[in-house]
Amino acid sequence: MSVWDVFNGKTRFLEDNMNVDKFVYTLGHGYEKFFNGLKEGKIIASKCSECGVTYLPPRIYCEECLSEITEFVEIKQNGVVLGYTIQNVDKDGRHLKEKVIWALIGFNGVRGGIFHKLVGVEPEEIYVGMPVKPVFREERKGSINDIQYFTKTV
Amino acid sequence: MSSDVYIIGIGATKFSPSTPEFSFKELMYEAAVKAYNDAGIDPRKDLDVMVTAAEDYWEGISIFDEYVPDQLGAVLKPVFTVSGDGLWGVAHAHMLINTGQFDVVAVEAHSKASDIVDIQSIWRMALDPYIHRPLVDNVHVFAGLEMNIFMESLDVDRDAVSLVVSKNMGNALGNPLAPYGADVDPDMVNESEVVSYPLRSMDISKYSDGAVVAVLASRKVVEDLGVDAPRILGIGWVSGSSYIEEWDFAAPEFVWRAGQLAYSMANINDPYDSIDVAFIDDRYSFRELQSIYTLGLDNGYSLNELVYNGVTYPDGDLPVNPFGGYLGCGYPLVAGGLQKLYNAVMYMRSGGGDVETALVMTRMEYPSPSAAVAILGW
Missing domain, CATH: 3.40.47.10 (Thiolase/Chalcone synthase)
Incomplete structure (x- = not known):
């Protein structure tokens, strides 16, 4: 429903809503393997048989040679911090009750990685190359949030 | 690959945190009139192709390219929209002129960021x-x-x-x-x-509203006009x-x-x-x-x-x-x-x-x- 906004006695704006907040995103083969792997507490990547590149998140095509990828492999969960940032405000500029550390996690022999929360680490402790591992939720349903966070490897 | 394409005219509105007095079409019109005047051309006669750059979500209108010809002097002319930044539009205009099929191609892009009530949610939708x-x-x-x-x-x-x-x-x-x-x-x-x-x-x-139109042309047009253009x-x-x-x-x-x-x-x-x-x-x-x-x-x-x-x-x-x-x-x-x-x-x-x-x-x-x-x- 539209409404007319009145400003200083003159009509100046028409207000409306795009109403596009409902959508279904088909996972496809690559993300199906990835998310169902997370559900089982595994990290699944895909490996190009032509040029040997292993991709995370997994996909069914190779960026380098455009070959179809049919090989999916479980990778070791020991990762390292490639970079990080510490979020202080939400999208509306409100201070978060607790700052969130976000990190880009890389894995040996893998192109790409996983962007996720880093917990149990003080900001001054973090360094590029810091070993980390994922902590999975007890109840998992096949989403990126099946990983609760990454934390340092003791 | 060589390049023989010139910018014979360019026009812009002021950039402003908000423009409650103008619609997006009026901002585009102002920039277009300035650009065509700067180029010394009549778009109704001289313009071969109009390229605009826009993303539907920024406009709040699906299939936004339907809403661009009239305020740009491009009604009943070849028009298309690049889903991206205006500099990508310039690249497309440059290619069109280099084909030798077109002599004058204009490029437009604008922002009405102040109309977007929750701009961060649109950024989030891009993730x-x-x-x-x-x-x-x-x-x-x-x-x-x-x-x-x-x-x-x-x-x-x-x-x-x-x-x-x-x-x-x-x-x-x-x-x-x-x-x-x-x-x-x-x-x-x-x-x-x-x-x-x-x-x-x-x-x-910080965000700003505003519009820019650039007029690109072939060497032939530059020579006919007798202008010194970048x-x-x-x-x-x-x-x-x-x-x-x-x-x-x-x-x-x-x-x-x-x-x-x-x-x-x-x-x-x-x-x-x-x-x-x-x-x-x-x-x-x-x-x-x-x-x-x-x-x-x-x-x-x-x-x-x-x-x-x-x-x-x-x-x-x-x-x-x-x-x-x-x-x-x-x-x-x-x-x-x-x-x-x-x-x-x-x-x-x-x-x-x-x-x-x-x-x-x-x-x-x-x-x-x-x-x-x-x-x-x-």
Whole structure:
């Protein structure tokens, strides 16, 4: 429903809503393997048989040679911090009750990685190359949030 | 590959935090009339093709390209919309003219950012719906990540980045079209609110409304008009993998490759030596330094030295964003590239012939791994 906004006695704006907040995103083969792997507490990547590149998140095509990828492999969960940032405000500029550390996690022999929360680490402790591992939720349903966070490897 | 395409006219509205008195069509109309007048052409007779750059979500209208011909003098002419920044539109116009089939092609882009009630939610809708959107509500987090990796990798000081903000907002004081000109002490930037460490609120360009139209033409038209117009010596654009997990955040390869395409077309081997002035991406302050480095404009300086020695200041060896950049003019969404092109053309015209070559560059925003670079000369 539209409404007319009145400003200083003159009509100046028409207000409306795009109403596009409902959508279904088909996972496809690559993300199906990835998310169902997370559900089982595994990290699944895909490996190009032509040029040997292993991709995370997994996909069914190779960026380098455009070959179809049919090989999916479980990778070791020991990762390292490639970079990080510490979020202080939400999208509306409100201070978060607790700052969130976000990190880009890389894995040996893998192109790409996983962007996720880093917990149990003080900001001054973090360094590029810091070993980390994922902590999975007890109840998992096949989403990126099946990983609760990454934390340092003791 | 060679280039024989000229910018015979360009027009822009003022850039402003809000424009409640004008609709998007009226902003486009103002810029178009100024551009056609500047070019000395009648669009109803002389315009062959109209290219606009827009993204439906920024407009709040699906299939937005239906809404552009009438206010641009392009009714019943070939019209198409590039889903991206206006500099990508210039690249398309350049190709059209180089086919030899068209002599006059205009390019338009605009921003009505002030009409978008919840702009951050639209940014969030751009994130990967599978692996990023379920986690992140604030897209500036990715800028914080990129900034941290860039600064750590290249050993860039916080003060050097803050001086970029101070410089560009100061440069905008002399630009009558820029709304965010200010005399800013770098300490103000250093003490502004942390959004996502190390990114602070003053590192982020504020939005602006505005429209720009550029008129491109073949050599034949330039000779017929008898005008001296800047030529597009080279132009290139590149997109990388959409998986940001694969990006080189320190020096993005898609920026480097876009530069190489433009340099190659313009026969430029030594960018620092060849470029007189640069209008480059500063949506986030650190991006100016990152782009200087990635495009080979650093001349062997460390990025800290480059700033501390004043190389990029208006009276330095390589002025960068001398009319204020996005930090001073505001970030007009997909009109960003054309805003920089407008500033470049104005700078070259005002240079009395001393400014022979200008570089214009911008990036699309997260999660787009895309950059475009244009080289202008006489």
